[in-house]
Amino acid sequence: MTDFHNDALQTLYSSVTERAGTLPQISLHSPGSAAQKTVDGKTYVYWRVYLASGKHKETSLGRAGAPETDHALEAKLLESAEMRALAADVQVLRKAGFAAADNSSALTIATLSNAGIFNHGGVLVGSHAFGALLNSLGVRLPANYRTEDIDIGSAGTIALAIPEERSFLDILRDSSLPFLEVPELDARRPATSFKARGQPLKVDLLVPGSDAYETKALPHLRAHATGLPYFRYLVSNPARGFILGKEHAVPVMLPDPARFALHKLVVSTLRTASHALKADKDRRQAAVLIDALMDKFPDWLETAADDLEASARPHVANAANRALILSSGLSQRTQDFMAELGRRT
Secondary structure, eight states, rough: OOBBBOOOHHHHHHHHHHHHTTTTOOBBBBOOOEHHHHHHHHTEEEEEETTTTTEEEEEEEEETHHHEEEEEEEHHHHHHHHHHHHHHHHHHHHHTTTOOOOHHHHHHHHHOOOOOGGGGGEEESSHHHHHHHHHHBBOOOOOOOOOEEEEEEEEOOOOOOOOOOOOHHHHHHHTTTOOEEHHHHOSSSSEEEEETTTTSOEEEEEEOTTOOEEEEGGGGOOOOOOOOOOOOOSSSSEEEEEEOSSSEEEEEEEEHHHHHHHHHHHHHHHGGGGGGHHHHHHHHHHHHHHHHHHHHHHHHHHHHTTTTTTTGHHHHHHHHHHHHHHSSSSOOOHHHHHHHHHTOO
């Protein structure tokens, strides 16, 4: 049976995401503090913050005692208090067992969010999306998910209102992390992945494709993506969600949770024998989501199952039977639904 967070924590999560959703940008710096400097006998007020790189930045607010300076300082103090309050609530959620990204991943996702990736066609998929979907459903896992990969998908073209001379790699580097393109084994193929130097963190660009896993251009990002089979099913009809970081809740676009679960079943059957452990992980993640959805939104699963394309149904049926064997503690309703999936071909 699914272990849900109590009502108080789910209410706090809703409050955190509601407040985070009103912010025009995710602040990638500390809440900040005021400082004063005296130059030629005159005192000036500054606002100092620490950036993600560890460097500090100072902004002059004006001459001390001036009405406009006091007004600017009051606005900064209010913004700082709101940031601290939000950070404190995020930390409560993390300690309570809500899924949260590591600091480098959260910083990278926040940078992509600020650049408009998720407002212009980008969808967060993979394990980070899995954690965010669990949070939105109020599901508590006994241990936090672990992943160093950030998977960004799109059903078509990710369009951005950024200068043409900037690329997806430039955006990633705005995080202050030293990102580089990851060369393909075939030197003739352009890179579709980016890695932070000296860290396991990797970002992959993904789009709908075929079982040939072809490389496709994303002109607006001056980048390329890997085409995946059955991917359009996953990234169709996304909805807004949030990634919890160390002190932030980052707005993203997430797949429909029911489609995510069934797509996980499909993906598990497409992995090679050398990736058997990842295939088992796919099936377990699918079972966790299906169990939670059967408790809260069973109609979503029925709709997602009906929307599967014909060629995907045998994959889902095969994986559902295996997932039943792998996963223990599932509700009877979930077992019945997955058994039914196993008969749909």
